[in-house]
Amino acid sequence: MADTTSHTVPVDPTAWSCPVPLRDHPVVVTGHGGGGALSAELTEHLFLPAYGNTVLAAMADSATVTLGGARLAFSTDSYVVRPLFFPGGSIGDLAVNGTVNDLAMSGARPAFLSCGFILEEGVELSVVRRVAEAVGTAAAAAGVQVVTGDTKVVEAGHGDGVYLNTSGIGLVPEGVAPCPQRAVPGDVVIVSGPVGAHGIAIMSVREGLEFGADVVSDTAPLGGLVEAMLAVAPDLHALRDPTRGGLATSLHEIATASGTGVEIVERDVPVPDAVSAACGFLGLDPLYVANEGRLVAFVPRDRADAVLAAMRAYPHGSGAAVIGECVADHPGLVVARTSLGGTRVVDLPLGEQLPRIC
Amino acid sequence: MADTTSHTVPVDPTAWSCPVPLRDHPVVVTGHGGGGALSAELTEHLFLPAYGNTVLAAMADSATVTLGGARLAFSTDSYVVRPLFFPGGSIGDLAVNGTVNDLAMSGARPAFLSCGFILEEGVELSVVRRVAEAVGTAAAAAGVQVVTGDTKVVEAGHGDGVYLNTSGIGLVPEGVAPCPQRAVPGDVVIVSGPVGAHGIAIMSVREGLEFGADVVSDTAPLGGLVEAMLAVAPDLHALRDPTRGGLATSLHEIATASGTGVEIVERDVPVPDAVSAACGFLGLDPLYVANEGRLVAFVPRDRADAVLAAMRAYPHGSGAAVIGECVADHPGLVVARTSLGGTRVVDLPLGEQLPRIC
Incomplete structure (x- = not known):
């Protein structure tokens, strides 16, 4: 029903090779989320074998897939930035722009976003509102629509105010295939x-x-x-x-x-x-x-x-x-x-x- | 570039009406994530005004949008279940089946998933691996592919081992429009x-x-x-x-x-x-x-x-x-x-x- 053509050039899952095997860490350390070698090891040695597909193995900022005849980019990112508001923006801006940009890096025109909130019990609703408004404003500026969402609440001491996840889809024009x-x-x-x-x-x-x-x-x-x-x-x-x-x-x-x-x-x-x-x-x-x-x-x-x-x-x-x-x-x-x-x-x-x- | 036809029947954003206004809670309480009246109030009175679009306002389990001529369902959910493993399944099973089911409730054939991990520093990598393998196994059983992912790490005391987000897209056949x-x-x-x-x-x-x-x-x-x-x-x-x-x-x-x-x-x-x-x-x-x-x-x-x-x-x-x-x-x-x-x-x-x- 859905065929997956990740890129116009064939992608060899073994071509992207992590320099070293998964280190002998028994537990997760902060570096595993840092986007560097530790993150790459986790992806290559833990997530790729667990999921077993070649689209993810392309290791692009977003996946390129074909569905109903449309060439789509699809991407996700969670946001745990601290503090929530900082000079020049907020977690809401990052969540929109980060996913929009991941789509754009596949050559796609970003179109639709999802937005999931993981809220910590006790965070002020006014803070949640400010974040949601930042999401809405950034989405309008980026020319995308937030069309689906979700909210979960965790107990105090198991979060940090607001964590966000945005995922996004966009259309990749024919003939375009940066990777x-x-x-x-x-x-x-x-x-x-x-x-x-x-x-x-x-x-x-x-x-x-x-x-x-x-x-x-x-x-x-x-x-x-x-x-x-x-x-x-x-x-x-x-x-x-x-x-x-x-x-x-x-x-x-x-x-x-x-x-x-x-x-x-x-x-x-x-x-x-x-x-x-x-x-x-x-x-x-x-x-x-x-x-x-x-x-x-x-x-x-x-x-x-x-x-x-x-x-x-x-x-x-x-x-x-x-x-x-x-x-x-x-x-x-x-x-x-x-x-x-x-x-x-x-x-x-x-x-x-x-x-x-x- | 992308037109949005949320459903074949016109959706009036005011038709879905929350029974009461946003209660005078100054802070988030656990009930805001419970899927009941408090969740509905948050969506209606906080997220809808912040995002301002009619697709979200349809309040379906997933959004139905048109992109590149394809009618797509698009959905997201975060998963914070405790414990991570329970009789009959795990957070990984929930994360796949939950989002697959949200897509199916729009009449879509689920096709592709994203999967974002928010890991707490100190959680055992063997636990992360078990969760990822559950995601992979559940995806195979559901006939979908996990094509894009992300990993973030938060300090100990700001998470609870593993939180997941999955988003998904699927194709909605012509003439199908449950809502x-x-x-x-x-x-x-x-x-x-x-x-x-x-x-x-x-x-x-x-x-x-x-x-x-x-x-x-x-x-x-x-x-x-x-x-x-x-x-x-x-x-x-x-x-x-x-x-x-x-x-x-x-x-x-x-x-x-x-x-x-x-x-x-x-x-x-x-x-x-x-x-x-x-x-x-x-x-x-x-x-x-x-x-x-x-x-x-x-x-x-x-x-x-x-x-x-x-x-x-x-x-x-x-x-x-x-x-x-x-x-x-x-x-x-x-x-x-x-x-x-x-x-x-x-x-x-x-x-x-x-x-x-x-």
Whole structure:
């Protein structure tokens, strides 16, 4: 009844290979939710064998499936960010934009969202209302509708106010099939704007980490930006929104999935001054800091100028920049050329630097 | 780009009317997640105004939308059941069957699921693996694929081992449009089997409520059963799976949404002996106890015999029984004829009798 064509290129479940086996952790640690190596191990060694299907094995930000003749992207994310409200947004904004962006990274036009609340007994209804209103406002801004929902309540001491889950579906136009496996040597690597603001905004207000930097989250819906990019380059090879684990993790995932080498030039990666300052203060690398309104694109070289121009003409892409390219050398590895003229391998982090960033 | 036709009959958002305004609770109480009057108030007075769309306002178990020419059902549920493993199933079974059943109640053939885990730091990985394997096994049994997922981790003391969210999509055949608003006087009310087992199974193992009754959860996927029913009656008027709040809540929701009166005969409602005994012991009414593998159907009178026969020929419908009918009297109210010959109004419960039943 429903056939599944995950991508126009065949996906080999073994092509995405986790560097190491599931570590001998007897219990869940925070890093398992950090989007880095520990998360990848959990997916590869626990969830994939348990579910056993090749669509999930494609390891894209969303699944691409065919149903009733329609090519659909389908994605889910839970949100446990702390605090619920932070400079530049709230858990409600993240829940809408995060899932909208996962759909957009499959080339889809996001259309419909679900929204599930897990509430902790005792949280103020006014807080729930503010979150729901943020969801509604963000959905309207992203051009999607929240069409189905659910509410569960857990006892005090078994939650943290509000956890959200959003899932989403969108339509993938014919001929469009960006996926991590499709990056090839020669592709130009473009980011849509300065990186690191979301993670630093969360850290700036997290208890014990206040440092007064004036950084607001970059949370934004990227469906329109992707549509503008696809209008000039329908055959974009790969798209990813660098959330948990930051830009480094997205680049690493695409390099690993495609088996191509990725080379970036550190000084070409746009980083806001305040983020640089905060990273210096906290001893962090901006390449590993979470974003919630940025994407990285792997673009065929002959379309790179057109894509860059289309991005810069769009509000959420005005700061777009070329940061590197795919190379035939060091297949599957990401290498950064440093400001000092050296090179370093950009590896997958073990987990997120700060838990519960989204 | 995407048009939304929630149902073939127009849905008036004001037609589903909550009996009372949002109560003056300053904070969330467990009843807000119980699927009864408090949940309904939250949906009507908080979520609907925040999201502002008519698909959600249809208040069906899943939304029906059109995307790329395909008529799709889309549904979501979070699962916070305690304990994670119980007689007859686990949180993984519930998460698959619950969402599969919500899709089926829209007449859809369930096809694809998402699965998001919210893990508590310190939970054993072997527990996570058992849950994931239950998800995989239940998905295979239900004929659906888990194609996308997500994992978040919260600190110890902010979760309860494992919370799950599943969302799902399915294809709704042309001409099929069951929804709560469509029940009319003359419809025959059929349940697919004995009620109350799931809730009693959970209660039987919940700390402090052990009473030794040998009851296992009825958790089961109902997609195939619905397909068999639709094969003989494509124009089924309404379907609902009576989970939180039990059969009484489902009947009440359909009566309210359609504005028709519903009359059931108490002694015709099948209740397993062990459930009856446990309900007597605990002082509960089986009509209000949760099920996870049952449905109630509102069937045009001339198709009732055919539907009943089709149900009884199907494993999950072998205990199907006619329990009542829709009447022109007492519009919007559910009335039960008691064994003593009297009648009583079956009202919406305030919340679930026991929290975290699913």
